[in-house]
Structures are given as structure tokens and as C-alpha cells.
Amino acid sequence: MPLILITGLPTSGKSTRAAQLYDYLTERIAAESSSSSTPKFRLHLISDQSLSISRSVYDLDPAHTPAHVRSANASEKDARAALYGAVKRVLSPRDIVILDTLNYIKGWRYQLYCEAKNLQTPFGLVQIGCPVARARGVNEARIRRSEQQEQQEEEQKAGNGTTKDEPTTTSTSTTTTTTTTTAAAAAAGAAPKSGDLYPETYQQSHQNWQQKQFEEESTGPDFEDVTLSPTDSQEPYTPRSNWENLVFRYEEPNPMSRWDSPLFIITWDDTPTDTKATFDQIWDEVIVNKPQKLIRANKSTVQRDKDPGGDYLYVLEKETQDIVKRILEQQAEVGEGGTVRLSRSGTKEEGEEMLEVELPGKKVGLPQLQRYRRAFVALNRGGIGLEAVGTLAAGRLRESFVGYLNDAFEKEM
Ligand code: ADP
Numbered sequence: 001m002p003l004i005l006i007t008g009l010p011t012s013g014k015s016t017r018a019a020q021l022y023d024y025l026t027e028r029i030a031a032e033s034s035s036s037s038t039p040k041f042r043l044h045l046i047s048d049q050s051l052s053i054s055r056s057v058y059d060l061d062p063a064h065t066p067a068h069v070r071s072a073n074a075s076e077k078d079a080r081a082a083l084y085g086a087v088k089r090v091l092s093p094r095d096i097v098i099l100d101t102l103n104y105i106k107g108w109r110y111q112l113y114c115e116a117k118n119l120q121t122p123f124g125l126v127q128i129g130c131p132v133a134r135a136r137g138v139n140e141a142r143i144r145r146s147e148q149q150e151q152q153e154e155e156q157k158a159g160n161g162t163t164k165d166e167p168t169t170t171s172t173s174t175t176t177t178t179t180t181t182t183a184a185a186a187a188a189g190a191a192p193k194s195g196d197l198y199p200e201t202y203q204q205s206h207q208n209w210q211q212k213q214f215e216e217e218s219t220g221p222d223f224e225d226v227t228l229s230p231t232d233s234q235e236p237y238t239p240r241s242n243w244e245n246l247v248f249r250y251e252e253p254n255p256m257s258r259w260d261s262p263l264f265i266i267t268w269d270d271t272p273t274d275t276k277a278t279f280d281q282i283w284d285e286v287i288v289n290k291p292q293k294l295i296r297a298n299k300s301t302v303q304r305d306k307d308p309g310g311d312y313l314y315v316l317e318k319e320t321q322d323i324v325k326r327i328l329e330q331q332a333e334v335g336e337g338g339t340v341r342l343s344r345s346g347t348k349e350e351g352e353e354m355l356e357v358e359l360p361g362k363k364v365g366l367p368q369l370q371r372y373r374r375a376f377v378a379l380n381r382g383g384i385g386l387e388a389v390g391t392l393a394a395g396r397l398r399e400s401f402v403g404y405l406n407d408a409f410e411k412e413m
């Protein structure tokens, strides 16, 4: 069953929505399967966390790469390979997979879309809408929290190491003096209330820190103050440049391209009712209904009839030329990666089933289309005594050429 990708900026609320979608689907699957004892579908939530992928794999700055990691870029590739493998292992006609990771690269989404298509299983994309400043605020809050935790751990460690003869008060103040000079400690609110207990050096350093913080805040990047949920325990993206770079690299989904559609958008501010409405839509469009059926002939040659017909070659030329012309016309409207819809009969009859050509991610030109057309014509003109050339209805020929083009374009992405 379907593969549903969650995408969005780092720390924009993806996992929150993914978990909600997981709960929603669990309930719906249970309701659907209530008559039979075994559930109709199995549900899987795959994420960076479920595969223990650290945020640091996304940091492309080689200066921050730990010694044991092959290279900054390779670590992200390894992470993607792990995610891909995990999806591939479970995705099947009975398994619904929610993939909660950044999914920010167009080519990566395309790869997953193809994976679903190969299994003839539906595909959908959920984008989380969140202002950049708010997403940044989440990362900042996580940085603050993890610094606080580190601080507490350090304090505990230092506290445990206290020698017996020293009075407790002294030891506490000593510990604080050595550790709270870090910005983290002050940020954590660990700074003591009364200055009397603490040596001047501490007060001085705290003041310096406050001053520095003020300067950074007034010149630093814009972020909203966000309160993390009490159960939040995710690590932040550090250093901050890791987060900023991911925002910069983010490739917005384009609902016109087939690997980004159907696209559902959920924003941070969507109420439970809004969210449920979108989930209902996902259920209807992605899980229950097969997406629009594409007519895809996978064979590059056309099945021929027994009786040869005189105007076969003429029809072959005419119909393929017509398709080339229409693709070029429609490409201007739908853009790269879009879907071109063509009449099967060539005359567009009422209620007719349409053929669809899925364009590659880059613009196709006339010379390229003509090359494909000539190759297709050569394959299908027959005549080398392999098979008898048969008459072919224009519709079947058009369908076959569309299938041929789809296969060719797919290899081009
Ligand atoms: P991501 O998976 O994109 O990193 P998370 O889902 O982990 O983001 O969310 C980050 C933090 O923001 C969490 O503490 C979460 O509780 C909070 N959060 C996320 N989405 C919302 C929302 N729609 N409303 C309120 N808080 C949210």
C-alpha cells in the first residue's frame, strides 16, 4: 500500500504530524478491518529517529565531521541509503509506509516515487508549512535544552567528585564558579540569584555573557520563541549552520511534478479539525482510491495484427508527429516534470480516457522528441521479416508511443 512522505524544513513539526497521521491511520485501519480478524493493512513509521540517524549527518561542513565518519557528504548518503533500504524492506501491497525525514531533495523524492510505482502502490507527499523563524525557534529551544542538560550532568558529576573535608556550601559554589562561566549555564537559568555567594569573576563573566547575548540577539537571525512539548527529547541540529544550510538546500515540492503529487499541506497552526480533514483526504485519495490510472504500455513495440494494411506507415508517422506537437504545446503550460494529457483517439471524444505523458525534470525540446519518435517509428515499422506488419488502430499506436516516451523520460530524471 501507499508510501507517504513527510517533508518540510528542519524542526518544522514534521514528526509531530507524522505521529498524528500514524495514529489516525491506525484507527482507520482498525475500523476497516473490524469485520475480519486480520487487519487489511500494516502500518510503518520510518524516521531518522527510528533508524538512529543523527542530525550531524546533515552537516556538510567538513570542519565538523568527526574522525570516524567517511566524509561530510558521505554520511548523509549513508543515511539516505539506510532510509531507502528500510522503506524497500517493508513497502508492499499490504503495507503503508510513512517516511518522516527531511525529504528535501527533489531527486530523492523522485527515487522513492519510482520505488512505489515499481510496486504499483500509491504515493503521496505531505508538506509541513511552518514559518522559517518559528522552525528556527524550535531548533534554538532544543539547543537551549540540550545545553541545560549537559550543564546539569556536569554539575552532577562535579558534585559527586566532592572531597569529604570540604563543606558542601563551598563545594557548590566552587562547582558553579567553574561551570557557569559557560553561556549555556546562564541561558539555562542556572545563574544564582544572589551575587554574594559567588566570587566576582562569576558575576563579571555572567554580565559579559548577558551583554554578548544581547548583541547576538539584536544582530543574529530572526527566531520566534517556541515552547517545546514536555515530551520533546529530540537532539537539535548543531552547529546552527547545519540547520541554516538545510533550509538553504530545501527543494520545495512542486505539485505539478508527478513525484511531488498528490501534495497535501498541513501547517503548524492547523487545528485538529483541519488536520483531520487533510488526513481524511489522504485516506480517500492515496489509500483507498488508486490514483488516476495511467495508461502505460511497457512494451516499446506494438502488438501487431495479422493482416498487413497499406496505410499503416502513414498512420504511424501522422500519430507520432501529432503527439510530439501536442507535448511541445502543453509543456509550456505544465512545465518541467508536469503531466501532459493527450487524447487517445487523436480527436478527443466525449468522456474519452486520456493518455498521460509524464515529462522529465528538465525541459524537452523538439530535436529530442523527434529522436524518440524516429526510434519508435523504426522499431514499429516492421518489415524485416520478424513479424507480419499489421493494421493498427490509431488509438493503440498512440497509446504505445506514449508508453515508449514515458519509459524514455523516466530514465532521464
Ligand atoms: P521536526 O520533526 O520537523 O523536527 P517536531 O515534530 O519534532 O519537528 O516538532 C518540534 C517541536 O515543535 C516539538 O516540541 C513539537 O511539540 C512542537 N510542535 C510541532 N508542531 C507543532 C504544532 N503544530 N503546534 C505546536 N507545537 C508543535
Ligand code: MG
Binding pocket: 014, 015, 016, 100
Ligand atoms: Mg522529526
